[in-house]
Amino acid sequence: MFKRFSSESVSGQSAMKSSQQRAARSKIIAQMPGIEAYAEDFFPKKEKTIMVKCAGHLFILASSGGTPLFFQTRNGEYFPTLRTLHKYPFLLPSLRVDRGAIKHVINGADIMVPGLRSERAVIESEVEAGTPVAIYAESKEHAIAVGIARMSSAEMRINDKGIAVENLHYVSDGLWKCSELS
Amino acid sequence: MSAQPSSSTDVATPSTATELSPQEELPQKPERDPRYPLSVLYCPVCTFPPELHEYHSRTHFEKCKEWLRKNAPQHFPDLFPDECAARLEALRLAEEQGVSLPPTTSDQQDNNQPKVAVPIEQKTSGGKKKKTPAHIVLALGQRKGKKQVTIVYGLDLFGIKLKDAAKAAKRKFATGSSITISPDNRDVIEIQGSRQQDFAQLAHSEWGVPKDVIFIVNAQKKKVKAFP
Numbered sequence: 001m002f003k004r005f006s007s008e009s010v011s012g013q014s015a016m017k018s019s020q021q022r023a024a025r026s027k028i029i030a031q032m033p034g035i036e037a038y039a040e041d042f043f044p045k046k047e048k049t050i051m052v053k054c055a056g057h058l059f060i061l062a063s064s065g066g067t068p069l070f071f072q073t074r075n076g077e078y079f080p081t082l083r084t085l086h087k088y089p090f091l092l093p094s095l096r097v098d099r100g101a102i103k104h105v106i107n108g109a110d111i112m113v114p115g116l117r118s119e120r121a122v123i124e125s126e127v128e129a130g131t132p133v134a135i136y137a138e139s140k141e142h143a144i145a146v147g148i149a150r151m152s153s154a155e156m157r158i159n160d161k162g163i164a165v166e167n168l169h170y171v172s173d174g175l176w177k178c179s180e181l182s
Numbered sequence: 183m184s185a186q187p188s189s190s191t192d193v194a195t196p197s198t199a200t201e202l203s204p205q206e207e208l209p210q211k212p213e214r215d216p217r218y219p220l221s222v223l224y225c226p227v228c229t230f231p232p233e234l235h236e237y238h239s240r241t242h243f244e245k246c247k248e249w250l251r252k253n254a255p256q257h258f259p260d261l262f263p264d265e266c267a268a269r270l271e272a273l274r275l276a277e278e279q280g281v282s283l284p285p286t287t288s289d290q291q292d293n294n295q296p297k298v299a300v301p302i303e304q305k306t307s308g309g310k311k312k313k314t315p316a317h318i319v320l321a322l323g324q325r326k327g328k329k330q331v332t333i334v335y336g337l338d339l340f341g342i343k344l345k346d347a348a349k350a351a352k353r354k355f356a357t358g359s360s361i362t363i364s365p366d367n368r369d370v371i372e373i374q375g376s377r378q379q380d381f382a383q384l385a386h387s388e389w390g391v392p393k394d395v396i397f398i399v400n401a402q403k404k405k406v407k408a409f410p
């Protein structure tokens with residue numbers, strides 16, 4: 001989704017109105033309950049969150065300083081950026097792939113069932129299809145990607161093949177490299 | 183959709199207020215854990231976290247190397263497998279010949295004192311010496327279906343606190359680790375995943391457990407030396 005993302009992909013940006021900001025805040029809290037205690041970090045009272053509009057019906061919420069915090073897909077769901085997730089690793093349910101999958105995932109490949117069924121992989125959270133998830137890797141501390149589950153964790157355990165998680169944002173993609181939007 | 187103001191004044195108790203229990207004072211306000219936000223180290227050369235550098239191309243990696251050497255030495259075994267293998271081989275030879283090697287730059291900070299764990303004497307309540315040999319034994323077990331765990335026996339025999347060991351395993355392997363009780367009623371730690379060889383190395387380097395008392399239970403259920 002962000003493979004070729006750069007500042008060129010931005011089609012417009014504006015400071016959010018306080019009503020928009022409140023709506024985004026409560027939607028994000030509803031979606032990631034653990035974030036509530038830290039909501040001030042993302043929506044400080046005296047600063048305006050910036051809504052960045054990008055090609056492909058994509059929005060990025062950025063701090064007033066231009067740090068991308070969350071992105072929102074076409075269907076309205078919010079995802080933390082990887083840099084946000086590294087600071088607050090409890091925001092998303094997690095799945096841990098085996099070592100062999102790392103190089104593919106950080107090149108943007110979707111997470112395939114075998115990468116989660118190896119004995120060195122761990123399905124750490126129970127998820128339904130359609131849920132935003134964080135992808136971790138065997139013996140690595142930090143998440144390497146975020147994506148959307150394409151099947152439930154129960155199905156990941158019994159299926160032999162197929163896409164388990166669609167990779168939306170990964171370490172090294174355009175959004176990762178864009179630590180500040182100008 | 184009422185935005186809850188949550189300034190720090192909520193927490194301060196005015197001196198005139200009647201004493202209330204903390205729960206009554208702060209109705210379901212979620213509490214922050216002071217650990218967050220975590221501060222994560224990224225390589226200033228390429229933006230990757232240090233632990234992912236092994237997936238870089240060799241040429242790119244060369245550029246990051248010096249920064250990594252200074253700032254993330256704990257990732258060396260993954261990042262510099264060749265260098266580390268050479269160093270380990272040199273250590274092994276030195277050990278055989280009974281000489282000590284000069285520490286490498288990255289070893290210096292934590293190697294000021296030689297660390298050697300010695301088994302502590304085990305006494306039964308009657309005061310007699312127990313017959314349990316002072317060994318560290320690493321076995322594999324299964325949890326929740328397919329999930330594999332490494333069970334570490336015998337740390338207590340070397341005076342290593344299980345809590346410290348579980349923490350160290352968590353930190354070094356970035357995986358779950360906890361203190362638990364084995365079926366035969368011994369205090370053990372359990373590490374997620376198959377970590378026998380990794381933990382053997384850790385026990386030796388972190389607490390100076392002699393290599394010849396560390397054992398692994400292999401696939402044939404035989405107890406074999408971790409460092410043959």
Ligand SMILES: [Zn+2]
Binds near residue numbers: 226227228235246
């Ligand atoms: Zn680097």
Ligand SMILES: [Zn+2]
Binds near residue numbers: 227229230235
């Ligand atoms: Zn690099």
